[in-house]
Amino acid sequence: MPVVEVKHLKKYYGKSRGIEDVDFNIEAGEIFGFIGPNGAGKSTTIRTMLALIHPTAGSANIFGKDCQRYAPEIAREVGYLPSEVFYYDTMRAGDLLRYSASFYKKDCSRRIRELSDTLDLDLSKKIDDLSFGNRKKVGIIQGLLHEPSLIILDEPSIGLDPLMQQRFFSLLLQENQRGATILFSSHILSEVQKICGRVAIIKEGRIIHEEKMSTFRESSYKKVAVESATPLDPAYFQLEGITSLETNGRSASFIYRGSVNVLMQRLAALNLSNVSIGEPDLEEVFLHYYQ
Amino acid sequence: MNILMHELRMYRRSTLTWVMALAATTVFFLAMFPAFHRETAVVTQLLGAFPQLFREAFGVSVDMMVSVVGYYTFLIGYIALVGAVQAMNLGTSLLSREISGKTADFLLTKPVTRSRVVLGKLLAGLVILAFTNLVFITVSCATAFIVSSESFDIKLYLLLSFIVLFMQLIFYAIGFVISTIARRIKSVLPLTLGTVFGFYIISLFSSAIKDDSLRYLTPFRFFDTAYIVNHAAYELPFVLLGLGIIVVAFGVGFVVYRRRDIPAA
Structure with a gap:
């Protein structure tokens, strides 16, 4: 049974769209990346799952239970870290x-101590006197102190310095090894790439693509850049599997997915002065979904 | 229970301020009673100079300088006004503060039903109001004993004092129901002052034009001090109306808050 089952979820705020039709599952033990540009509907989806808002249509189950009807029961095993943390x-x-x-209903004092040591947070300070990053740490501890089996993170790394981000990620991996399932929402693809096992891309309120990171890594995506002695014609690169093509006079770059032989034959006919073929990162592959 | 305790801690300081202000005002005005009492003739003459319409609007009458209870009938309306502001401010802010302070996401993603959140907060507010009135009534009675040279009807004095609690409960309930319906309340105080003084002005107006049907429109006229002094009781229809407002407001508030969307930070 999936830990999270989102079924045709739709939310309208009056006439303005929150999400149109969001549909995905998360299996136990997964780290699931939820990516998309700002305003695509990531937070709306998450806030509906947490029963902070009520769906217009569709439903979401967590641990097999309806997320609206059984919200308090589900919340016992859910840890939530919002993108911006606000406390008293x-x-x-x-x-x-x-x-x-x-x-x-459990004693969390030891865990509060451990987590605040790991994240280097002074517990005696007033919330008001904490910096943005330190407040975020309070948020992280608050989300993890009850050892939840589902962790929901909405743009979690904003405001953390690179060192803290690293500690935070290793904390998440620890939790994941302990058995926690993680939903990681972000618009920063590189951090999703670092940690997630599977990603879904949301755009204008719909899931437009879902893929395993392993498939993505194994698939023959190539990032290609060429320079030529003579001006390049963009039409020459109209080959199946080429995306994100950019030509600029004598240079061109693109992402290619397909047979390397076909690509090499096509490139061989050019009068090249330079070529580089490498592994693209997630951002480059998915950029066209964003546009 | 944890929500109740948390709220009491959050409102500790503001409650103490309100209670002290209310008690100090009461003591200050009651302490002036002996002076008015001694100079009854002068005061009577002075009051006589005001137009009758004015005197009726503000509930000033000549015979109220005769006893401390009479003096108190004049005073209690103003104490109730201050108390109403405190209560409505409290009732409005308990829930709306979570949204304006953006802490609602924290609280409402905890394993607790919305009804329990509302209940915890409502109870915290009721504890605060009970405490406020306990202090107010104790201080008020003690001061009355000290400033009054003659004995007075303590039952009547208490009946008058409890007007404050009653008014506070009504405005507390009104504030509470508004906070569940409004999407987002940016600042509570202007809303509170506007509502409370709005009702107060209606009461001045209705007293001045002596239109008794307007009494049903403003809680400030639910408790007619002259009636209370003459009958040693409240008027049942208005007590029931007040209770009705409280019960309906609490009920509607609960239902609305269970279903409402929490706006994003």
Whole structure:
């Protein structure tokens, strides 16, 4: 049974679209990347799953239960980190975390200590006095302190410096090894690429593409750049499998997926002065979905 | 229970401020009673100089300088006005603060039903109002004993004092139901002051033109002090109306909040 089952989810805010038709599953133990440009509907999907908002149509099940009807029950096993964290300003970080822990029927004090040590957070400080990055750490601890079996992250790494981002990612991998399923929403493809096993791309309220990262890595995507002694005709590159073509006088670059032999034959006919063929990153492959 | 305790902690400071302000105002005005009482003749003459319409609007009458209870009937309306502002402010902010402070995402993704969130907050507010009135009534009665040279009807005095609690509950409920319906309330105080003073002005107007049908429109006229002094009781229809407003507002608030969308940060 999938941990998350989103079925034809639709949400309209009055007449404006939140999401049109979102459909995906997440299996137990997966780290699932949810990517798309701003305003595509990532947060709307997540907020519906968390029962903060009610769907216009469709449904979402978490742990096999309807996410609206059984929200409090589901929430026991869900940890959520929003993109921007806001807490009660006058509280101390430690008090906020203890308040958060008081909702779960278990003792979380040791875990609060461990996590705050890992992330280097001073629990005696008032929320108001914390920097944006430190507030984010409070958010991370708050999301993980009850050892949830599903972790939902909405643009989680904004505001963390590279070192903290690394610690945060290794924390997530630890949780994943412990058995936690993770939904990781982001518009930064490179971080999704770093951590996720499977990705779905959302655009204008619909899932437009879903792929395993392993398939993606194994597939023969090539990033090709050529320079020629003579001006290049874009029409020459009208070959099946070529995307993101950019030509500029004597140079051209594109992403290619398909038989390398076919590509080489095509390129061999050119009067090349330079060529580079490499592995593209996720961003380059999926860029055309964004446009 | 944790939500209740959390809210009490969050409102500790503002509650103490309100309670002290209310108690200090009460003591200050009651302390002036002996002076008015001694100079009854002068005060009577002075009040007589005001137009009758004005006196009726503000509930000023000549015989209220005779006893501390009479003086209190004049005073209690203003204390209730201050109390109404406190209560509506509280009722409105308990839930709306989570949305304007963007903490609703935190609270409502915890394993707790929305009904329990609302219940915890409502109870916290009721505890705060109960505490406020406990202090107010104690301080008020004690001061009355000190400033009054003669004995007075303590039952009547308490009946008058409890007007404040009743008014607070009504405005607390109104504030609460508004906060569940409004999508987002940016600042609570202007809304509170506008509503409370709106009702207050209606009450001044209705007192001045002596239109009793307008009494049903404003909580400030649910408790007629002259009636209370004469009958040693509240008027049942208005008590029921007040209770009705409270029950309906709480009920509607619960239902609306369970179903509503929480706007994104």
